[in-house]
Amino acid sequence: xxxxxxxxxxxxxxxxxxxxxxxxxxxxxxxxxxxxxxxxxxxxxxxxxxxxxxxxxxxxxxxxxxxxxxxxxxxxxxxxxxxxxxxxxxxxxxxxxxxxxxxxxxxxxxxxxxxxxxxxxxxxxxxxxxxxxxxxxxxxxxxxxxxxxxxxxxxxxxxxxxxxxxxxxxxxxxxxxxxxxxxxxxxxxxxx
Amino acid sequence: xxxxxxxxxxxxxxxxxxxxxxxxxxxxxxxxxxxxxxxxxxxxxxxxxxxxxxxxxxxxxxxxxxxxxxxxxxxxxxxxxxxxxxxxxxxxxxxxxxxxxxxxxxxxxxxxxxxxxxxxxxxxxxxxxxxxxxxxxxxxxxxxxxxxxxxxxxxxxxxxxxxxxxxxxxxxxxxxxxxxxxxxxxxxxxxxxxx
Numbered sequence: 142x143x144x145x146x147x148x149x150x151x152x153x154x155x156x157x158x159x160x161x162x163x164x165x166x167x168x169x170x171x172x173x174x175x176x177x178x179x180x181x182x183x184x185x186x187x188x189x190x191x192x193x194x195x196x197x198x199x200x201x202x203x204x205x206x207x208x209x210x211x212x213x214x215x216x217x218x219x220x221x222x223x224x225x226x227x228x229x230x231x232x233x234x235x236x237x238x239x240x241x242x243x244x245x246x247x248x249x250x251x252x253x254x255x256x257x258x259x260x261x262x263x264x265x266x267x268x269x270x271x272x273x274x275x276x277x278x279x280x281x282x283x284x285x286x287x288x289x290x291x292x293x294x295x296x297x298x299x300x301x302x303x304x305x306x307x308x309x310x311x312x313x314x315x316x317x318x319x320x321x322x323x324x325x326x327x328x329x330x331x332x333x
Numbered sequence: 334x335x336x337x338x339x340x341x342x343x344x345x346x347x348x349x350x351x352x353x354x355x356x357x358x359x360x361x362x363x364x365x366x367x368x369x370x371x372x373x374x375x376x377x378x379x380x381x382x383x384x385x386x387x388x389x390x391x392x393x394x395x396x397x398x399x400x401x402x403x404x405x406x407x408x409x410x411x412x413x414x415x416x417x418x419x420x421x422x423x424x425x426x427x428x429x430x431x432x433x434x435x436x437x438x439x440x441x442x443x444x445x446x447x448x449x450x451x452x453x454x455x456x457x458x459x460x461x462x463x464x465x466x467x468x469x470x471x472x473x474x475x476x477x478x479x480x481x482x483x484x485x486x487x488x489x490x491x492x493x494x495x496x497x498x499x500x501x502x503x504x505x506x507x508x509x510x511x512x513x514x515x516x517x518x519x520x521x522x523x524x525x526x527x528x
Contacts, residue, residue, distance in 0.1 A: 302449045317453045
């Protein structure tokens with residue numbers, strides 16, 4: 142049969158493929174340059190003009206300070222809630238004007254005590270993003286003087302509404318009343 | 334008072350009741366809009382006001398002052414934070430005043446029905462005269478709602494301002510349940526010193 146004759150990839154080859162070599166491009170050279178200065182990080186090239194780093198949380202500020210030489214702009218700080226692993230993943234989106242490359246710096250922090258040093262002294266714009274991440278997820282950025290209620294009402298601020306364990310429907314019922322039959326959980330189909 | 338008051342004129346000027354149909358007709362023909370675009374419906378406003386759907390031929394005009402307006406457009410979803418501003422703006426508009434609510438969000442939350450910060454039923458907090466369904470309603474649908482409110486003004490059915498006056502305790506109770514007691518003193522006084 143033709144189907145069975147397909148060459149199977151051996152295990153050794155799989156392992157070699159996982160250790161991806163950095164390509165000889167602008168992106169690959171940028172990653173190699175940064176990894177040379179910061180051996181604690183992992184870096185890879187995702188595709189053209191997109192690179193990615195994984196950094197342990199203790200070193201994230203040092204790494205970002207190194208990266209800020211090439212990456213002049215901090216585009217955003219976002220947080221992903223990994224509930225099963227009990228971790229927050231904080232992602233710094235950086236943009237290099239000189240190289241036209243977008244970098245994603247990921248770091249993981251424990252969910253029960255989410256603390257990170259602020260990066261306001263590297264990019265002042267980080268203040269706003271850190272306030273937002275603090276409000277929606279409860280991450281504490283040490284050194285940011287303006288952490289506190291920002292966009293949300295005080296009632297919502299205490300709850301950190303974008304956390305995965307925030308009971309959205311329960312909160313909606315509590316605040317806006319239960320006089321809509323669409324909140325009936327025994328119904329299989331909701332009408333929106 | 335034995336007889337129930339029927340219109341704004343009868344509150345103030347009993348003797349002018351003869352001219353009430355004339356005043357209603359004039360009100361219908363000169364609606365001024367508070368330019369307070371909440372939510373996505375703000376996108377539908379520019380085509381509505383400009384050449385293609387030109388609503389100025391109905392005598393309507395966008396006017397950024399609540400003190401000189403008749404019609405309040407609630408265009409899209411309403412968050413508690415916006416609702417505070419909406420209520421204060423609505424109370425600043427002189428009687429008689431009318432509200433058109435655009436889209437399904439003010440009716441029942443729309444696509445944000447399970448969101449923690451979108452008001453599910455706007456009619457609990459301020460009286461709505463005409464609600465236009467859709468997400469978002471096209472300018473044609475908005476113009477249909479405008480014709481509907483013109484009809485209601487002329488026949489005297491657009492009585493939201495009167496309902497707000499008569500059932501103020503009920504509306505006030507709902508507002509206080511959502512925002513907490515004393516929200517006017519806490520928040521609104523920061524924006525408007527005279528409240």
